[in-house]
Amino acid sequence: MVDGRYQLVELVGSGGFGQVWKAHDPRIGRWVAVKVLLGANTDEQVARFHREASVAGGLAHPGIVTVHDFGNAVHENGWRYSYLVMELLPGRPLSARLENGPMPLPEALGTGCFVVRALAAAHGAGLVHRDIKPSNIILGDDVKLVDFGISRSPEQHHDLTATGVVVGSPTYMAPECFTGTFDHHSDLYSLGCVLYEMVTGRPPFDGRDFWQLGHQHRHEQPPPPSTLRKEAPRPLDDPIARLLAKTPDKRPADADEVYRLLYGIYDRGEQEPPRGRKPPRDRKPRRGADVDTEVTLNQDADDPRMRRVTQPLAPGHARQLLDAHHAGASEGDLARRRRRPARGVLPGRRHPRR
Structure with missing residues (x-):
């Protein structure tokens, strides 16, 4: 008790x-x-x-x-x-999910979008999480960010000077965090490490100890995801590389920009066929496998141009991204989205049609 x-x-x-x-x-x-x-x-x-x-x-x-x-x-x-x-959150940490290898690309992008929206809220409140890693991301009916125990405002004294200890998880720490400095760009770097692992099945760096990881984060470049996984779209290489930039000013400006980059890749249907194979002009390569739940996005019953597009989702991870995260969009944005046919779906919850 x-x-x-x-x-x-x-x-x-x-x-x-x-x-x-x-x-x-x-x-x-x-x-x-x-x-x-x-x-x-x-x-x-x-x-x-x-x-x-x-x-x-x-x-x-x-x-x-x-x-x-x-x-x-x-x-x-x-x-x-x-x-x-x-x-009490149903589900399991992302770290447990990644023990089975890389995620289906729609699920990886959808999870990244959920996390970056949570980060946008934290950063908007003037806070930096400082420990973004798979074990602090819970996958269930929703995706939840947990453990704000070391979050702080960048204006507060950092832990290196205050206690002599650098806090965070070295596998996912931004280069500047190894010297005890941080801002919201540090969280974006950590998110880039997590996204890299979701797509490729491995973190960008695998040093054997704190010091080797620090050297890798500060001085080495990981291979582009598309070179490690043939299904990974090449257009995803650039956003991940920007997130993993060595200096904060080279990374995206904020979490909202990251969301637009990730969602834009999926919305354009940027998923290429295996190298050396070219799909017919009137067909896009098949995506995903093992159908469990299908969710429809951008569907408007009153518009005959809206076509029903479904995407196989990983079992137990049906989370609808569009309704959950475009609620704050302007009426003009929503009107433009309704006029544009759906390109696919992202993992998400089923929501009643409004």
Whole structure:
């Protein structure tokens, strides 16, 4: 029992500073996830933990985990601990999904679009996540970004000078983060690393330790995704290369620009046939396999020019991207999209037609 209220049922994960439990809140009658801070409980750790609660709790976005409660309590053995109560997310982390190899390209692009929209919300609030990696992206009915424990405003003192420790995950860290500096472009770099892994099945760099990874991130260039996976569209190489630029000013300006780049590639139907094979002029190469769910985008029953286009989706990942992320578009933009036939679909939830 946490703080006399939350009944811990099952350990679902653990990290450097604590554990995450599936728990039940009898007061509300709902299942929740409870993150418990264990260990030394230093002032810095407690402050970081509470910062995660206040940061994530203040970001109301469908792509960011919802925080219900947080606080401090005393265990029956006398030791103090902090806890964070969040929505219990169905699904599994992207890291588990990637253990099976690269993702189908529509799913990879759709997941990237979901994450970048969540980042846009965080950056719009003046926050940098600083630990974008597959284990902090949960795939379920929606795609959710979790773990804001080390997120900060770029104006705050960075951890290298404050504590002598660089925070983050070296496999996905931007070059500047290895010297303790960061801004929102650092998150975009990390997203580029994740996107690279979703498309190719491997991260851009695989150094054996922190120092080798730091050297690779700062000085080496990974091979373009299209050279590692024949199905990867060449037009995707350039956005990923821009995301992985060594200096922040060479990367896309913001998360919104990244979204436009990723969605634009899919919307244009940029998926090439295997090299050496040219499809007939009146047909596009077949995409995907193993149909589980089909979703239709840009469909307008009153417009005979709108053709129904379906795309096979990976089992368990039916998430409709267009309705979820174009809600803020202008009426002119929506009108232009209705006039343009659908090119395909992205993984997404089914939404009732408006």
